[in-house]
Amino acid sequence: MTRSPRLPAPTEPAPSIEALAKRRLPASFFHRDVLVVARELVGCALVHRRRAGMIVETEAYHGPGDAASHARFGPTARTSVMFGPGGISYVYLCYGIHQMFNIVTGAEGEGQAVLIRAIAPLVGLPEDPGVGRGPGKVTTALALDRSHDRRDLARGALYVAAHATPPAIATGPRVGVAYAGEWASRPWRFWWKDHPAVSKAPGEKRPRRARSS
DNA sequence: GCCTGGATTATC
């Protein structure tokens, strides 16, 4: 018999914070190439204290050679954390307004990080699928800011937990990095296909009904 | 030191 199409998070039972804590990912999860980690993070839970969201969209930023990455200038006061070992948070202020949450990946010295671009509400958040749609909204929803920079995700109240496996993952170019030349076109953005909490890239057309002629 | 421009979002 036909199984009804699998729907994303809202139909799955919301886990408790206690259940998520038992599924915390170890540092070794992040000690791999950023493209692997960025893809596998989709479906995982991002947990901060008593709040959690399911990661539905990520972007991979490679080392110093990636013209779109903050690592492109080498280690600086702000970005030196990117050149440490994976599994540490990197939070920075963008446009003077928005806090962006990233996770360093790879081995020490590589300069890689994954930007968390969208989460769907799991625990302690409004049911509104738009609450974590967009990187600035992710930090607002989870009450994260620059004070959470350089945290070890293997310990403490901020961490990633295994949660769901997406039925399909879509990929495409990263958002907002047009200045990076050909690096901008690399398909290093990963998202849970058709999930309502995924952000809309600028220029991406919203679904539109046929216009009457 | 000064100047430029963002890994964005809300609103006009």
Add this chain to the structure above:
DNA sequence: ATAATCCAGGCA
């Protein structure tokens, strides 16, 4: 389409 808002990083 464009303002909001601040600071990192380049260059003098």
